[in-house]
Amino acid sequence: MRENLHRFFRAARGAGVRVSPAESIDAMRAVASVGISDRGILRDTFLLTLAKTQDEKRALGECFDLFFDQPEPAAPAPENDNDEKPEASESEASQQPSAGSPAGQPTEGLGPLAQMLLSQDRSEIAAALANAASAASLSDIRYFTQRGIFSGRILDAMGIQRLRDDLDELTVSNPSLAERLTSMLDALRETVRDTVSQALLLYGREETENLRNEILRNAPLARIEPRQVEQMRRLIRQIARRLRERYSKPRKRQRRGHLDVRRTMRRNAAWGGIPFLTAWKRKHRDRPKIVALCDVSGSVAKVSDFFLLLIHSLHEVVDDVRSFAFSGHLIEVSDILESKSPEEAMAEIMSKVGFGSSDYGNSFDDFEREWMNSITQKTTVIVLGDARSNNLDPRADILRRIAERSKRLVWLNPEGRMAWGFGDSEMPRYATFCTVVRQCATAQQLERAVSDIVATYQ
């Protein structure tokens, strides 16, 4: 029983429920006191002791149902037979001993698996399957690619080798029995496959997910396939949540040692200015104010898309975000992003400013004329783009003025450093005015970049 519980805890972890050792001990104690006879109560018990949020409760409930709902190990073949000729079933049953007696001799010589299959004892087959599964340590299954290996191991453990030998002999000596055995073997294979698939669902989920996320994190954003976009959005939301958790803590910190004279005097006015209550100077911390200028032309568009999604899901951390999109000219897109779903917002932005060759000079000029006063001493300006301005005037002088007005100017470039400065790239010229220039092509680099920007305000 304890073994089963441990397997269940592992399955629960796979389902995304964080089960700590202490919690598993609690669950065991709880199970010991409620017993395992009532499945409903057992389920409630696990939900109470292991799951600590509603999401976890749902996940754990599903996991519980899956775990305690083992696939039916009975061979479906004989059932099919029964369905096809129901009237024959009785005669078959009565026939069995008589038919078995001539075949009785060869049955003696068969291996245990063949005998078990022929006896059609469901519970025995189920038990043998469970034993074989634990012998093959099925709960170690992690990736879907391992399905074949584990199926093979389980069948081996059940003694399929012997069964094959038996089959070879039987095809010669008793073809009808051999045929029956073959169909049962097929049914057994199917059951094993089901068992393995279910185990994968239970134990492999977390690893598979982690592996996929790891690959996704390091894939260039500009080149991911359409079917991965949804996964990538989910990943970006995860990153946003992580950043929020890290940086949204109240940043109240008193700086001891420096007396705030003005506040102390005011507070002690009632005692004639004798300082009973002292007030100390506080370090004032700002929340980040961000102005983001994103190139949405060509290959940079996708990166901008994810970047904007990330920045706009940081409400708790970032006080004020204003986003602008440009290719040939520049518009403000904050409202579009706030009011619409990511897909719709991006489609609308693209229809407004996308599909042009990028002109950095003109776009900066637009920004300076209309929105220059949105930049204050507390603002971080982020420019996201490849700095390829099609040999038009880069207007680096405007960037210089932006840098002078703002707290920091960060340039995120999806291109590799090797490509900066070659062709029509104006990166070196812009870089002189930037506080930081970083490459930003993958989700991981994006996370680091945004994390650094927010951290400078802490």
Added chain:
Amino acid sequence: MAEQRAAASIEAVESGLAAQGYIASRQIATAVYLAQQIEKPILVEGPAGVGKTELAKAIAAWRGLKMIRLQCYEGLDEAKALYEWKYAKQLLYTQILKDKLGEVLGGAPTLEAALAQLHDFGDVFFSKEFVEPRPLLQALEQKAGCVLLIDEIDKSDAEFESLLLEILSDFQVTIPELGTVVAVAPPTVILTSNSERDLGDALKRRCLHLHIGFPEQKLEERIVESRVPGISQTLRKQMVGFIHELRTLDLKKQPSVSETIDWARVLVLLQASELGHEIVKDTLNVLLKYEADIEVALPQVSTFVAKASRHNVFG
């Protein structure tokens, strides 16, 4: 007697709570039973008005224990939740004992000797007599055990949560001057939260986590039956059906069980025998607490009333 009641089965918990007028679902009963068996606090989460606080009261009444309640709010600290020194009493005593102290120390020739003598008395002024126990310490000192209700823990600060950890896991608190106070009898601890903020993992780990949502129709009917005995069966079915329809709407604040009970009382007072279009419209403000919600619900009232009474015919 209390001990005997504690060691009951899940069914016994259910019927025991029902005797106090608290109709518990199977999951709630399991939680209460487990809390007794493995001595763990229960953290109850759920929307406002589904009977989280009521649960603690019902347990206390059922097991015949004292209930100690600690209402959490922003800025709640050690001095208000755990213990405080009785400063005034300490001062008063030193004043009164001044002469006595003079006598005792009078024989000492030097300052060092006086100090040494003073040390011999020990920490007279930091003894148990000068501690003012606040709810948490009170709960540990109850000889017969008690039900400790820590209400709306999500309203307190994160620091306060850490303060609770020692009590929740070991049923003890440490007072620097006195040492560790261990519970005489482990109290049954119920924490409630409206999920206004996420609680720390450390706190959650130490508790059984119980989520009470809106009850199913049958259960809610039983709750109304137990709380408002005067209501007729037809009306009860109709009104609960109506409220369940109402909860499917997108409302700012969904009507919860406490509102259902209030409404049932109102309907009984108005001597309604059946749920009618007019009476619902007149009493909708009992159920919905926002003007915007009432505006959303009003056009739907007649459909819902019709649906509810139709359910009644077939169900």
